[in-house]
Amino acid sequence: MMDNDRLDHSIAKLLAVDANGALRYLPRTRLSSLFSAGDLVVANDAATLPASLVGCHCASGEPIEVRLAAWVSHHNPREFAAIAFGSGDHRTRTEDRSPPPPLAPGDRLALGPLTAVIEHLLDHPRLFRLRFLCETAAILAGLAQYGRPIQYAHVTEPLALWDVWTRIAADPIAFEAPSAGFALDWRTLAAWRQRGIGFTTLTHAAGISSTGDPALDARLPFDEPYHIPEQAVAAIAHARSRGSRIIAIGTSVVRALESAADVHGGVPPGHGIARGRIGRQTPLRILDALLTGIHQVGDSHFELLRAFASDVVLASVSEAFRARDYRPHEFGDSLLIERQRRARHQALALAAVEGLNNI
Amino acid sequence: MSNDIHLQDLRVAVTGGTSGLGLALVRLLASRGARVAFVARSAQTVKHIAGATGAVGIVGDVGNKSDIYPVAIQITGNLGGLDALINNASALGPTPLALLADTQCEELEHALAVNLIGPFRLTKALFGALAASTRAGRGAVVINISSDAAVNAYSGWGAYGASKAALRHMTAIWAEEAKSENISFLSLDPGDMDTPLHALAVPDADPMTLKRPDRAAIEIVTALLAALPNDAVRAVAEQP
Numbered sequence: 001m002m003d004n005d006r007l008d009h010s011i012a013k014l015l016a017v018d019a020n021g022a023l024r025y026l027p028r029t030r031l032s033s034l035f036s037a038g039d040l041v042v043a044n045d046a047a048t049l050p051a052s053l054v055g056c057h058c059a060s061g062e063p064i065e066v067r068l069a070a071w072v073s074h075h076n077p078r079e080f081a082a083i084a085f086g087s088g089d090h091r092t093r094t095e096d097r098s099p100p101p102p103l104a105p106g107d108r109l110a111l112g113p114l115t116a117v118i119e120h121l122l123d124h125p126r127l128f129r130l131r132f133l134c135e136t137a138a139i140l141a142g143l144a145q146y147g148r149p150i151q152y153a154h155v156t157e158p159l160a161l162w163d164v165w166t167r168i169a170a171d172p173i174a175f176e177a178p179s180a181g182f183a184l185d186w187r188t189l190a191a192w193r194q195r196g197i198g199f200t201t202l203t204h205a206a207g208i209s210s211t212g213d214p215a216l217d218a219r220l221p222f223d224e225p226y227h228i229p230e231q232a233v234a235a236i237a238h239a240r241s242r243g244s245r246i247i248a249i250g251t252s253v254v255r256a257l258e259s260a261a262d263v264h265g266g267v268p269p270g271h272g273i274a275r276g277r278i279g280r281q282t283p284l285r286i287l288d289a290l291l292t293g294i295h296q297v298g299d300s301h302f303e304l305l306r307a308f309a310s311d312v313v314l315a316s317v318s319e320a321f322r323a324r325d326y327r328p329h330e331f332g333d334s335l336l337i338e339r340q341r342r343a344r345h346q347a348l349a350l351a352a353v354e355g356l357n358n359i
Numbered sequence: 360m361s362n363d364i365h366l367q368d369l370r371v372a373v374t375g376g377t378s379g380l381g382l383a384l385v386r387l388l389a390s391r392g393a394r395v396a397f398v399a400r401s402a403q404t405v406k407h408i409a410g411a412t413g414a415v416g417i418v419g420d421v422g423n424k425s426d427i428y429p430v431a432i433q434i435t436g437n438l439g440g441l442d443a444l445i446n447n448a449s450a451l452g453p454t455p456l457a458l459l460a461d462t463q464c465e466e467l468e469h470a471l472a473v474n475l476i477g478p479f480r481l482t483k484a485l486f487g488a489l490a491a492s493t494r495a496g497r498g499a500v501v502i503n504i505s506s507d508a509a510v511n512a513y514s515g516w517g518a519y520g521a522s523k524a525a526l527r528h529m530t531a532i533w534a535e536e537a538k539s540e541n542i543s544f545l546s547l548d549p550g551d552m553d554t555p556l557h558a559l560a561v562p563d564a565d566p567m568t569l570k571r572p573d574r575a576a577i578e579i580v581t582a583l584l585a586a587l588p589n590d591a592v593r594a595v596a597e598q599p
Contacts, residue, residue: 045487045491047432047435047487047488049432050432075439077436136437137415137416137433137437140432140433140436140437141417141418141429141433143432144428144429144430144432144433144436145429160428161428161429161432162427162428162484165428165484165487166487167486167487168487168490168491169487169488170435170440170487170488170490170491171435171439171440171488171491172432172435172436186486186536186540189539189540190539193539200494201491201494203491229494229495230495231494231495231496
């Protein structure tokens with residue numbers, strides 16, 4: 001379990017970037033002061049799986065850590081894409097972890113009460129499709145009782161599930177925490193409701209954020225299933241019809257909504273899969289602002305910010321992170337960035353062109 | 360409750376689901392088609408009841424902090440969400456019943472852990488799932504099983520009564536706080552029932568004078584359905 005200092009979200013800082021690129025430095029407790037009546041806030045209510053399993057590679061007898069990294073079939077816990085690490089634990093940076101023993105299709109893995117088999121490698125010696133050899137309820141029981149949340153080298157104390165579930169955590173489908181949601185609590189949501197600030201949720205299976213292997217990291221994020229409920233679609237349509245701002249809590253909300261959106265800004269309800277990266281070339285059709293963590297240039301999360309702001313603005317953001325000692329990672333500080341006016345104009349122009357092309 | 364009511368879409372979790380009132384609730388809800396998960400400590404008994412009822416059996420002790428999230432993730436993972444949580448598991452305290460001055464501190468702590476802290480922890484862990492259910496228009500309800508010992512000061516029932524009184528008051532406060540999320544909280548006293556727990560407390564009681572758990576279960580499920588929005592109840596009741 002983490003120490004209380006790290007869990008004390010009241011000390012977190014917030015960097016706010018408005019639509020003109022101007023920066024403001026605030027305590028994160030002031031987040032709500034940046035929202036107005038009519039704004040719609042959209043959060044990811046996925047709960048986080050205990051996706052790290054340690055055990056033994058039966059063919060070699062070598063220790064292995066398996067990190068479940070992506071769903072093969074949504075809500076079917078029998079099969080996952082998974083990444084293997086060798087001996088050692090999370091206190092060693094992923095970049096410095098020992099490789100796993102050579103893996104081959106058909107190899108069995110003894111993971112506490114669970115037994116799994118490697119179906120086939122996924123074009124990399126550490127990435128493979130894994131199948132558990134028992135029924136769904138037994139898999140969930142095994143994961144719940146034996147699995148641990150994916151740990152981080154920058155957090156020395158072991159993370160428990162209660163450390164990685166946001167207050168709104170519901171459906172357990174995320175592989176790492178949708179950590180921007182740590183900024184939310186029930187008091188805040190009640191206050192928003194009183195002020196006329198809308199709130200809705202979708203459920204997005206936020207995937208593994210880093211593997212420590214450059215070739216694998218280049219393939220992130222993996223395909224991520226999401227579900228957008230009817231009430232979220234209605235709230236988004238209502239906000240758009242009024243010209244209200246729509247604010248994403250976390251990059252996973254950006255991935256889900258912008259993947260689902262059609263060229264006219266419509267969002268269908270139901271299940272979908274977010275594929276590929278969002279970046280400079282991605283037109284934002286739904287979102288006006290994003291609350292996210294403090295990311296480093298080159299991270300897929302940081303590159304996603306280029307859909308919201310120019311390189312010049314993001315350079316000033318990075319400099320502000322450094323100069324003001326903003327804490328990165330899942331339990332650190334926050335960035336609220338509004339879509340820059342230039343980006344908005346580009347998106348509208350692109351939507352118009354695409355609309356014409358579709359006539 | 361009508362005999363022909365069907366609850367196919369209702370997702371319910373019951374703690375202490377292998378004996379007494381909890382078992383009666385699991386049997387009733389499963390027989391009416393609800394998707395039920397239950398929690399109890401004995402792996403062997405859980406397996407037996409799961410096999411007999413078709414409900415999802417989860418091994419865990421709500422009095423044990425480290426069991427709570429593993430239980431929660433199995434509930435929502437197996438049921439695909441949660442509409443109703445029934446915190447039924449209870450610990451009597453010292454047996455045979457003891458005066459407070461004769462009660463070990465650890466016995467009081469254990470009663471509080473199972474009867475108060477456990478329901479608090481599990482409800483908190485599942486609050487996000489319950490809120491998601493209300494956002495989807497399904498409604499959500501938490502039922503905490505109480506006792507007349509939560510209200511009346513019965514000699515010998517100190518650990519149990521104090522813990523149930525605290526649970527009752529916590530339920531009342533949570534009911535106020537959760538109104539904004541449209542989650543209902545109910546504290547229900549099923550009355551003196553012919554259950555293993557009652558037999559532990561009052562070994563000489565005549566079972567014929569006690570309420571049958573099946574009868575109490577019907578009353579509790581009726582209250583549960585009444586606490587859900589009309590649309591949600593109609594939706595689950597109209598399933599063929």
